[in-house]
Amino acid sequence: MKFLGQKAAQAVDVELMGKHGYAIEQLMELAGLSVAESIAREYPKGRVLLCIGPGNNGGDGLVAARHLHHFGYIPTLFYPKQPSKDLYKNLLHQCASHQIPVASDLEAEVSKCDLIVDALFGFSFSGAVRPPFDSVLRTLGQTAKPIVSVDIPSGWDVEQGDVSGSGLKPDMLVSLTAPKKCAEKFGGRFHYLGGRFVPPKMAKELGIPEYTDASQCMKLEHPPIQQRL
């Protein structure tokens, strides 16, 4: 299995929506669903705080929140920077239809929840973390509550890992489509792969292992296979 660099990850996304004709709504639905299914495999039902970023990683988180509700969890959103794009507005609207609240006091929510989903930044992230996300990451870096990161632990460099010292140490990482290079540095308990929409030729090129059931996620060997070769 290949661990993708930032450019390769971006190229995969472009190919899925261009050459293969996927709508972003489809990819996000299946990605977010795979995050929710991964969580349902490992954590008991309870209160889940989803920290939502301003881009597609946040969109995946909004989808995951809705599916977690359907799976019997009690999700709450923390969504400090809500973009005006219809895609995100609609996903947030669907959460509202599912009576999923949006919280404003992060510290209070962290103390109340059983699990945190980090859907702040994905593989497009680079550079420094700007406010208000710097303080969000500080809070997530200090809590003892288990954190599930969507695709990338937020604040980590997509390829190098936690070089800026964000301190985020997720308990679970759900890699989407294929793991990114920073996943080699992941030291948590559960590494899952989701995003089961990769056409066969592309899956072969990326070395994606075969899913063996009819679910949307697969547990990867831990520590990652590549580290042990």
Added chain:
Amino acid sequence: MKFLGQKAAQAVDVELMGKHGYAIEQLMELAGLSVAESIAREYPKGRVLLCIGPGNNGGDGLVAARHLHHFGYIPTLFYPKQPSKDLYKNLLHQCASHQIPVASDLEAEVSKCDLIVDALFGFSFSGAVRPPFDSVLRTLGQTAKPIVSVDIPSGWDVEQGDVSGSGLKPDMLVSLTAPKKCAEKFGGRFHYLGGRFVPPKMAKELGIPEYTDASQCMKLEHPPIQQRL
């Protein structure tokens, strides 16, 4: 659980995409996925012929074909009337990316396959079946191969059942969102419910039973609960 009439089913769809802000691509993705998951619960891996109609029921079938491929089945499409709408063109394109062939000889494909998916007409259907679908339905009405109908057995009246004598006797029915009235006349072995995207207030109004796991489908009691009350 309510068994919906045609107008009620149409109103549910309007509410999901209007009031609750869902994109058709999301609903279709989850509906088609629930069909594929239902099949994976009951039938061994093998050749699946998906008969695709010109509307949204056909779209659900195109999505199901792709997920069936991912689940290890060998899907083939029969798609005699391909609409020019981007939604369907893109779904077909995704099937092509998954190397799912489109067949032209229905009789030959029926004889080769292990299972048939009827994704011809859904809850919008009314009136007479026009060519080429009249001959497609005759073929499906005569085969001994098991048939899985998506939401409605095609040719059946949405409320009254097989009043026109289509002769279609599906082995499995996957009701989407909520069963339609004709499902009371379903006499096959497996009745599933899919389309796990109904917000809680609406689900309560429709009397949708609680899903108990993290999958996209649920097996309904058979014969349908309502018949036994």
